[in-house]
Amino acid sequence: QVQLVESGGGLVQPGGSLRLSCAASGKNLNWYTMGWYRQFPGKWRELVAHVTSVGNSKYADSVKGRFTIARDNDKNTIDLQMNSLTPEDTAVYYCNANRGALDAAWGQGTQVNVSS
Numbered sequence: 001q002v003q004l005v006e007s008g009g010g011l012v013q014p015g016g017s018l019r020l021s022c023a024a025s026g027k028n029l030n031w032y033t034m035g036w037y038r039q040f041p042g043k044w045r046e047l048v049a050h051v052t053s054v055g056n057s058k059y060a061d062s063v064k065g066r067f068t069i070a071r072d073n074d075k076n077t078i079d080l081q082m083n084s085l086t087p088e089d090t091a092v093y094y095c096n097a098n099r100g101a102l103d104a105a106w107g108q109g110t111q112v113n114v115s116s
Helices: none
Strands: 003-007 010-012 018-025 033-039 046-051 057-059 067-072 077-082 091-098 104-106 110-114
Touching (some): 003 104, 018 033, 018 110, 033 077, 046 067, 046 077, 057 067, 077 091
Parallel strands (some): 010 110
Antiparallel strands (some): 003 018, 018 077, 046 057, 067 077, 091 104, 091 110
16 A cells, blocks of 8 residues: 655745655656646545656646656655745645555645745
8 A cells, every 4th residue: 555645735925836755655656657636625635747667757737847746766755846936836735656546545645825
């Protein structure tokens, strides 16, 4: 069973940066897609960015050019560097590891607030 522990959320001013980190344990995750989702109040979780097991990255259009995802298979970590943050990025961010819908794990979520 995969366990995911997130860190790095908090309050930041518009235009600022935050780095989210996720440490995974419990399985060999080399064959998993790992990434970050976010959830706005009253909405479904949406993909922010992910990295597949072969190293292909995908970003939501809303974060392209501002966010960078980085995966370290040796350390079993997946980090999300978020720059040029706006109030519209305020959400709960969740780490995810999956090999499809039937084999997925989620972190507990970390709150990101972008406000002046």
